[in-house]
Amino acid sequence: MFGLGELGQTLKEKREEKGLSLDDIQEMTKIQKRYLVAIEAGEYAQLPGNFYTRAFIKNYAEVLGLDPKEIFALHRAELPQLETEHENDVTPTRVRRRSREVVPKNAKFTGVLSKVLIVLAIVVILIGVWFIAQKLIARGGDKPTDTDQGIVLKNGQNIGNGKVKTDPKAEDDNQSPPSQSNDEDKPSDDDKKTTEQSLKLDRSEGQTSHYTLSGTDRFDLNIDAKDGGASWITVAKGGPSGQRLYYSFVSKGVNNRQDESFHQDLSDQGTIYIKVGSVSSTVITINGQPFEFPDNGTVQQIYIDFHKEA
Known part of the structure; x- marks a missing residue:
């Protein structure tokens, strides 16, 4: 556990315990050395604002293997607190009133017309795609296939009276060779x-x-x-x-x-x-x-x- 009011001393002792110099911490965290010196001395006014002060301390603690949440909880009174920034809550009534006046009277009609045109364009495209698909299907259905005839004719082959003369050698050539097992394809144990x-x-x-x-x-x-x-x-x-x-x-x-x-x-x-x-x-x-x-x-x-x- 760490004592209150000793945040900078705690970080310094932990750094020295690990055998690290401020140059080492600067290299690891990318925080300028002069800011690290200010943190260890508790001179938070030397740092660029409360937000960066807490961010630097968090990064410093993490590099040393400390839990930033525990550090912030134990040294809450010592650490600078973040200020809540309130934005101007002026209601832009005049801007809204002007924006309504700028909108043309036929804006609603134009919006509806645009949507109708988009829908019509989509319908036309879908109809075109349907016609193209029908033509492709029709062409595919009219084309004879070898599987439907059951035979494959070679150049110069005589059909004669409608009976096909088959070539025994061709039948042997068309047969696929038996698959051969290859030990090289088998994965090794490694x-x-x-x-x-x-x-x-x-x-x-x-x-x-x-x-x-x-x-x-x-x-x-x-x-x-x-x-x-x-x-x-x-x-x-x-x-x-x-x-x-x-x-x-x-x-x-x-x-x-x-x-x-x-x-x-x-x-x-x-x-x-x-x-x-x-x-x-x-x-x-x-x-x-x-x-x-x-x-x-x-x-x-x-x-x-x-x-x-x-």
């Missing part, structure tokens, strides 16, 4: 595993989503940062209180820091918990397939229940 793999979203509530991974015997998890981005990542067994497999940043090309990423084979695990501090800066792949976040929220918690294929 192909079957690839096509059968399924990552299904079971339910999603706020920042928390539950998935089921099935149809595969492999659970290979890889978490990277996008170019120029960084994100705080937690990976644990079962849930947030389970054994931690990773609890640090992933980053790529940030302030000449060494790039960090997470990769582990979790095929022997059941349920894996993942918390992402900055979705817009994070890339997750499962068994080589890109993972799509359920929404664009900055902080998200993901549970993956792995049903290993026997």
